[in-house]
Amino acid sequence: MKLPDGPRISPALQLILTLFRPLETLEEYQKRYGDIFRSNLIGLGQFVVLSNPQAIQEIMTADPKVFESGSANQLLHPLVGDNSLLLLDRDRHQSQRRLLNPAFHGERMRAYGKLICDITEQVTNDWAVGKSFIARPTMQKISLRAILRAVFGIDEGERFEEIQRLLCEMLNTFDSPLKSSFLFVKALQKDLGAWSPWGKFVRKREQVDKLIYAEIQERRQQPNLNGEDILSLMMSARDEAGQPMTDRELRDELMTLLFAGHETTASALAWALYWIHKLPKVRDKLLQELASIGEDKDPSEITRLPYLTAVCQETLRIYPIALFTFSRILQAPFQVMGYDFEPGTRFSPCIYLTHHREDIYPQPKQFKPERFLERQFSPYEYLPFGGGNRRCLGMAFAMYEMKLVLATILSRWQLSLADNHPVRPIRRGVTTTPAGGVRMVVTGKVSQTSRVRSEAIAN
Numbered sequence: 001m002k003l004p005d006g007p008r009i010s011p012a013l014q015l016i017l018t019l020f021r022p023l024e025t026l027e028e029y030q031k032r033y034g035d036i037f038r039s040n041l042i043g044l045g046q047f048v049v050l051s052n053p054q055a056i057q058e059i060m061t062a063d064p065k066v067f068e069s070g071s072a073n074q075l076l077h078p079l080v081g082d083n084s085l086l087l088l089d090r091d092r093h094q095s096q097r098r099l100l101n102p103a104f105h106g107e108r109m110r111a112y113g114k115l116i117c118d119i120t121e122q123v124t125n126d127w128a129v130g131k132s133f134i135a136r137p138t139m140q141k142i143s144l145r146a147i148l149r150a151v152f153g154i155d156e157g158e159r160f161e162e163i164q165r166l167l168c169e170m171l172n173t174f175d176s177p178l179k180s181s182f183l184f185v186k187a188l189q190k191d192l193g194a195w196s197p198w199g200k201f202v203r204k205r206e207q208v209d210k211l212i213y214a215e216i217q218e219r220r221q222q223p224n225l226n227g228e229d230i231l232s233l234m235m236s237a238r239d240e241a242g243q244p245m246t247d248r249e250l251r252d253e254l255m256t257l258l259f260a261g262h263e264t265t266a267s268a269l270a271w272a273l274y275w276i277h278k279l280p281k282v283r284d285k286l287l288q289e290l291a292s293i294g295e296d297k298d299p300s301e302i303t304r305l306p307y308l309t310a311v312c313q314e315t316l317r318i319y320p321i322a323l324f325t326f327s328r329i330l331q332a333p334f335q336v337m338g339y340d341f342e343p344g345t346r347f348s349p350c351i352y353l354t355h356h357r358e359d360i361y362p363q364p365k366q367f368k369p370e371r372f373l374e375r376q377f378s379p380y381e382y383l384p385f386g387g388g389n390r391r392c393l394g395m396a397f398a399m400y401e402m403k404l405v406l407a408t409i410l411s412r413w414q415l416s417l418a419d420n421h422p423v424r425p426i427r428r429g430v431t432t433t434p435a436g437g438v439r440m441v442v443t444g445k446v447s448q449t450s451r452v453r454s455e456a457i458a459n
């Protein structure tokens with residue numbers, strides 16, 4: 001059985017709609033063509049968009065050899081380079097994942113608990129009653145410092161200040177739907193001098209690379225043999241032929257973790273602050289739960305709180321930071337939901353449409369953390385971090401970080417939204433983010449004694 005055709009409008013218009021009105025366009029397509037349809041984007045090709053949990057399960061649980069994702073991620077090449085985990089497939093992808101995975105799980109991850117609380121306190125220390133701030137860039141300062149520490153074991157000093165500044169400037173190249181087209185349309189990737197958008201991006205990237213290579217050089221001369229950071233881990237790894245990773249390979253993987261590991265979490269935190277302060281009931285319930293574990297809050301206790309966890313889950317359901325998982329490119333003939341597909345077909349599981357299915361999430365447009373306390377969702381119904389063999393490497397780390405940052409802020413500060421207008425998601429590069437970044441105002445300070453006790457976690 002062959003899947004019927006999807007939207008008839010031109011591939012150029014489909015790309016424009018996808019860039020500028022992604023949610024409305026996807027919802028319109030789903031209404032017309034159902035939960036599995038074809039869409040064609042100029043320059044990028046044809047995709048099969050899926051929001052049917054059974055279809056997503058059939059793809060995610062298939063033999064990983066049947067699909068490639070690395071080759072589908074070429075869009076990210078300018079940011080992360082050839083050797084990035086995001087662009088690898090098969091054995092190299094598996095072995096890099098095996099190498100990096102422990103750094104973002106279990107004890108190694110929990111060792112960052114105190115640090116995340118400390119960084120949050122430092123970044124918010126200059127808040128004062130009456131001061132307004134924009135949540136996304138503020139949360140980005142926190143998440144960038146947290147990932148720098150995990151990756152390099154250090155986040156202070158001139159080099160790291162520079163890396164932070166330049167990375168933010170580099171990623172701001174894609175901070176609107178229009179500017180995001182530079183990633184999606186290859187023809188726009190022309191260096192027309194230091195003032196042209198792509199020229200600016202390339203120069204910032206060169207500066208970041210220089211700093212990363214300088215750090216790698218220094219580590220080669222003075223290896224940090226007991227270092228638990230990811231750079232030390234990667235530098236001591238050997239492949240089957242006994243060869244270490246080259247400078248270029250190290251740079252690409254470091255860049256991948258810095259890029260994938262902080263913008264996403266920053267946008268998620270900005271959304272969480274928005275919903276918590278938009279809905280007084282949610283805020284009250286959360287404060288009650290935080291108060292229930294007493295004044296000396298231990299990070300591991302915080303991260304087990306059910307309502308806080310549900311608030312983070314609902315934040316990532318209603319406006320997932322990635323609208324799609326990576327595409328899966330078919331390598332052999334395959335059937336999904338009884339439809340036949342040829343090798344070369346690109347499947348794009350759509351996180352947003354799946355998360356807005358009325359049959360799974362009644363009143364999907366409403367923010368209701370309780371739904372996560374009332375029932376469990378399968379990994380193909382709820383997938384903000386994708387799934388299968390490409391599932392987000394930083395999933396546990398991101399959830400851990402979100403909960404600690406939110407608990408630290410809510411235990412120290414009273415905040416409110418600067419205005420009551422609804423905030424919509426807009427495209428920022430390959431992700432979505434709250435439009436305007438969520439402007440907030442500090443309305444009060446909570447007494448010192450109820451702060452998160454950060455010394456409770458031993459390193």
Ligand code: HEM
Nearest residue numbers: 260261264265268322325326385386387390392393394398
């Ligand atoms: C709220 C925050 C985050 C969200 C919503 C998110 C979302 C995603 C999604 C949707 C994917 C694609 C998975 C798939 O196609 O099945 C992914 C992959 C990935 N993420 Fe995250 N992510 C977040 C935070 C992080 C963090 C903190 C890290 C840092 C370690 C990270 C590193 C990665 C990497 C390396 C991959 C590629 C995995 C692979 O190709 O095997 N992410 N993420």
